[in-house]
Amino acid sequence: MMIRKINPDDLSSVLKIDEAVLTAHWPYQFYRDEIERDDSYCLCMEDSDELIGFLIVRQVGDLLELLQIGVDRSAQGQGNGQKLFDAILKLNLNKPMMLEVHDENRQAIRFYKRNGFVKVGQRKHYYGANKHAVVMRKDI
Template identity: 30%
Template sequence: MKRDATRPSVSLSQLTADAADDAALDEIDAVASAAFDVPQFSAREELRRPWTRCWVAREERRALAFLIAWHVADELHVLNVATCPAARRRGLATALMNRSLEYAQQQQVRLILLEVRRSNRAAIRLYRKLGFTAMGVRPRYYSDNGEDAVEMVLTLDPATGAVQPGRDEIRIEI
């Protein structure tokens, strides 16, 4: 499918607790339900936390993808990024990750961190394309199936926002 996250019909916006009405929150939960086998997530609860940051990709006003992160001190921790199955491979997750990177650069963030299931090749490829490297493994991190989490990191120079080169501390791809 043609790469079209940059088409004018696709808009990216940050959703704040003040501006998030019920419909917007329900839309995010609907994307999460469609994207995850076991959604362990409520946009309503997440946005109540003052450190939560959320970006949404919409087309014709319909939410197709979202990213939720926690901004604490000089770290941005990406908790969830998800795209509706019907809208995948159009660059939406990449666009949202890049939007969160721009935010991190503006806020003098030093580390962008995330955990991903070891078996989630699609997500690992997405993160690798953006420059994330594998930092460590959390054994049996996911309680639903006991799967390991791979910890990934992108290091920024807080003064300039430049992405710092990194390298894997562990081997994750087979």
């Protein structure tokens, strides 16, 4: 297993994971723009030269915002999401982190709670009609 920065050659694999496992899909250009930003931290995880997960965090003022995290279904349940999350924490950015997660994504909400996030709000219809987001925060 190796965790490293996402590069443009990784984007087709990132998009495949996005389409397979995420609720809110990003188009190619969103990912392309994000990996070029100076205020973003874009990491991916490889296993045997195959990209199996990714995480994107952006610094917004004095906060970090977890924008996307995804692990290929074949690599889920093996602690890979945790390894990606731990990698961003090891950067010692020392800022609180915020995120939005679909209110029906119980597995993700449990993951975030295990990692010290607490619910601080809700965004109604964030993912479309009657599809709400839970807003969570982790203080560092």
